Amino acid sequence: MYEILNNIFGNQAVAWIIAAALPLFVFILPFALFAVWLERKVSAHMQDRLGPMRVGWHGVLQTIADILKLIQKEDIIPAEADKKLFNLAPILVFAGSYAAFAAIPFSSKYIGSNAEVGIFYIIAVSSFVVAGILMGGWASNNKYALLGAMRSAAQIVSYEIPSAIVILTMVMLTGTLSLDKFSQIQTAYFWNWFILGGPGDGLTKFLLIPFMIIGFTILYISTLAEVNRTPFDIPEAESELVAGYHTEYSGMKFAMFFLAEYGNMFAVSAVITLLFFGGYQSPFGYLGNSFNIPWLVPIEQVFWFTFKGIIFVFVQMWLRWTLPRLRVDQLMHVCWKFLIPYSFVNLIIVGIITLFR
């Protein structure tokens, strides 16, 4: 992909910038539109309703109609708000959440930036989202917004620790930080995925399986908290805080927070897919390889990658409409007293097993 762009523009830097910006336009915006619709349909069917049905087949065009409406809305800035920071906050959150996509490989042929530090970069740029949330909450000059922002930041910063430790475990096992290499290692059959002990055979593969499942569970729970989804959605708890840090936002700025949230949901699902579920690799080998059509393989990889990602997004929605939310103290209790110690023990055990591989 990058080579093609480099040939077209004849300039490395331009090709890099375009390659890194591409997923935003061809994938993330359509995905966010689809995910908002999916969330409404999933919630509706779980509550024995139909959900949006009017616009298009089973309401598939509902989100486009909503976005059109949001663009037309008056942009309200509260009189007592800090205008500059109020306007900057949604941009910062949006940029921070979409910057993560630059390091995610959608197939073996397409990755925005094939930097060697991929997964580490994703952990780092998510901190811009925290800063943006704090900025939005503070600039709104609203007690609910400030409380929501404080809760959100505390939650994301705390839950970054267990997820970083699980990611460290996987980095230790594979010896690379590049997400593309993570996918390459887990070759195209599902028994080579890290959730099933990774490639190779022998005793260590089977010894790894339970610890991989523990690692996956810890990572899934903590990423759920990092993207503020139920049962960890106390920053936006409607019954206590109106809408949390984006209470005062309206129109397109609200839509930016909203799109960033759905972008984040896919980003964390993609990280889980890449670390434990084979990344862009197909579970059963490739049609392109069996029928000797080489150009079909990357297309299949994009399909499998988005398919696996959307499955995890669906599970996030499923949990949201099933579980009640935790209290603030319970949230911190889960993180500091369970997830962090367990992830450390898991790190040590996987480290010992890695020694004997």
Added chain:
Amino acid sequence: MSLYDIIFYLFAAITILSGFIVVTSKNIVYSAFSLLFTFFGVAGIYVLLGADFIAIVQILVYVGGILILLLFGVMLTNKITNVDIRTGTIHVLPGAVAVGVLMGLLLSAMVWTEWKTQPSETPVTTTVTLGRLLITDYILIFELLGILLLIALIGAASIARREQE
């Protein structure tokens, strides 16, 4: 001027401008948020120098850790307790002299040093090399820093606990 030069000047401008706001702004929250862009600009310059790992650590530690902590402190003290944190200009003359001398020293060092130059090459990833150096040549410093951070952590926890009693 190649595109890389433009990118360099862009990041340099971000760093300097936001750094200027950090020290001159009357509003302490503005200062704290400008610091975000200063760190971001410095990280961008690290990337241009081929230090990918350092750049990411810069963002992770400074933006993700220190800045967030700073913002918590500023927000919880500034708006809620209404304590005015003064950012004013005092001692203009001694300050100007000190800055002038420091600037002159740095500039003279920059101009008169015979810098070692070598042709630019494609930067390679530094993670593996850094990791090896940290656990072989610099293991003692690494461990000492770890102990230092642990002591700071225990100290912070004990101070927080004492106030509660």
